[in-house]
Each structure stands twice: as C-alpha cells, then as structure tokens.
Amino acid sequence: MKIILVFVLFIGLLFSCEQSNNSSLKYESDISQLKQKLDDIYKPGFGEIMGFIQHHHAKLWFAGRNENWDLASFEIHELTEGFDDVEKYQHKRKEAEIISMxxxxxxxxxxxxxxxNISQFIDSYKELTNTxxxxxxxxNYEFxxxxxxDFQPYSNQVF
Ligand code: HEC
Structure with a gap:
C-alpha cells in the first residue's frame, strides 16, 4: 500500500514538473511574440525625421523673416522635437552620435x-544651416x- 502511495505521489510530482515546464515554455513564446510586436511598432526612419526637420527649417525662416515671433518659436520647438526623435529612434545609427552638434x-x-532681434535671427539661422x-x-552625406x-512654398499658411 505504501509503495503504491509513493508511486502515485511520484507520478503526481512528475506531472506537475512537466506542467511547470510547459508553462515556462509558454512564457518564453509569449515573450518572444511580444518582442516581435515591439520590433514591428512603427519607428520613423532617419531620412523621414530629416524630412520633418527640413520642413520646419524652411518654415522657421519665413516666420522669422516676417517677424512672426510666435510662429518662429513654435517652429524651433518642432525642430527640437525632430532632433530629439533622432536620439530617441535612431540612436543605434552611428551618425546619430554627433546629433548634439x-x-x-x-x-x-x-x-x-x-x-x-531680426538681424541676430538672420545670422543665427545661417549658422544653423551651416551646422x-x-x-x-x-x-558622408555632403551631397x-x-x-x-529662396521663396515661400506654403501657399496655404500665413507667415
Ligand atoms: C547627425 C547629424 C545631422 C544633423 C545635425 C542634421 N542632419 Fe540631416 N541628415 C543626416 C543624415 C545622417 C542623413 C541621411 C539619413 C538617411 O540615412 O536617410 C540626413 C539627411 C537629411 C535630408 C535628406 C532627407 C531626404 O529624404 O531628402 C535632409 C533634407 C536633411 N538631412 C536636412 C537637415 C537639416 C535642415 C538640418 C539642420 C536643421 C539637418 N539635416 C541636420 C544627419 C544630420
């Protein structure tokens, strides 16, 4: 009788080990599925962020030239956000290492x-463009x- 009891306990133990193995396998597969999902989440590319930056760089010029200081300040905010995005989403790219310049x-x-200050604006804008x-x-993107x-391409916005 004792032997049968020990045997039943042993089988029970084996079974529960097997189950916990199965559930840890399940966690592993859940984790790898989550990792895959994270990788698939939309992340803007370097060039894409630069396109955004180019757009706000141009708008900043027309806002500043027209002494529309509120708009200029908004455009600087947008530009800053663009450069922050390079650090956030493209930090694995070697080029991003010097973004703080x-x-x-x-x-x-x-x-x-x-x-x-309009004359300071013009000088510092040129300096920004040089940077x-x-x-x-x-x-190696000197091209x-x-x-x-030269001219304001946004006919649908007042500067
Ligand atoms: C890290 C230094 C860095 C700084 C600072 C920087 N860029 Fe770039 N830029 C790059 C790199 C690298 C690329 C190429 C990205 C790629 O691989 O698609 C690029 C690409 C571009 C492109 C090409 C995008 C296209 O699709 O045609 C434009 C436009 C651009 N940058 C504008 C600017 C403007 C405007 C500024 C300044 C306000 C600026 N960049 C500052 C590194 C920089």
Whole structure:
C-alpha cells in the first residue's frame, strides 16, 4: 500500500514538473511574440525625421523673416522635437552620435527669437544651416546640401 502511495505521489510530482515546464515554455513564446510586436511598432526612419526637420527649417525662416515671433518659436520647438526623435529612434545609427552638434546653433536662433532681434535671427539661422551641412559632411552625406530658402512654398499658411 505504501509503495503504491509513493508511486502515485511520484507520478503526481512528475506531472506537475512537466506542467511547470510547459508553462515556462509558454512564457518564453509569449515573450518572444511580444518582442516581435515591439520590433514591428512603427519607428520613423532617419531620412523621414530629416524630412520633418527640413520642413520646419524652411518654415522657421519665413516666420522669422516676417517677424512672426510666435510662429518662429513654435517652429524651433518642432525642430527640437525632430532632433530629439533622432536620439530617441535612431540612436543605434552611428551618425546619430554627433546629433548634439546642432544644439548651440539652435539655442542661438531660439535666443534671437526670444529677443525678437531680426538681424541676430538672420545670422543665427545661417549658422544653423551651416551646422546642418557640417553634420551631413561629417556623416558622408555632403551631397545633401541645405540652404536658406529662396521663396515661400506654403501657399496655404500665413507667415
Ligand atoms: C547627425 C547629424 C545631422 C544633423 C545635425 C542634421 N542632419 Fe540631416 N541628415 C543626416 C543624415 C545622417 C542623413 C541621411 C539619413 C538617411 O540615412 O536617410 C540626413 C539627411 C537629411 C535630408 C535628406 C532627407 C531626404 O529624404 O531628402 C535632409 C533634407 C536633411 N538631412 C536636412 C537637415 C537639416 C535642415 C538640418 C539642420 C536643421 C539637418 N539635416 C541636420 C544627419 C544630420
């Protein structure tokens, strides 16, 4: 009788081990499915963020030139967000390592806008644009050359 009891307990133990093995396997597969889902979540590409930056770089110029300081300040905010996104979403790209080089010139434009100083705005905007190109050169994208815009392409917005 004792032997039968021990045998039943032993089988029970084996069964429960098997179950916990199965559930840890299930957790592993759940985790790898979650990881896959995280990888599939939309993440903007480097070039895509740069397109966003280009757009706000242009708008900043027309806002500042027209001394529309509220709009200029908003555009600086958008630009800053774009550069933050490079750090957030593209930090694995080697090129992103030098993204902070843009900060001093972005700060100068911000200061000019805060002080509503048009000549300081123009100078610091040119400096900002030069820094865009310095980074493009440093990352072997020298063929992407940014310049101060010639004309206002946004006919659907008042600057
Ligand atoms: C990290 C340094 C860095 C800085 C600072 C930087 N860029 Fe870029 N930019 C890049 C890299 C790298 C690429 C190429 C991205 C890719 O692989 O798609 C790029 C690409 C671009 C493109 C091409 C996108 C396209 O699809 O045509 C534009 C436009 C651009 N940048 C604008 C700017 C502007 C405007 C600024 C400044 C306000 C700026 N960039 C500052 C690194 C930088």
């Amino acid at each position: 843009i900060k001093p010139s972005l700060d100068s434009v911000r200061k000019a806008v805060e002080e509503k 865009c190109n310095s980074c493009h050169k440093a990352t 992407i050359e940014i310049k101060v815009p």
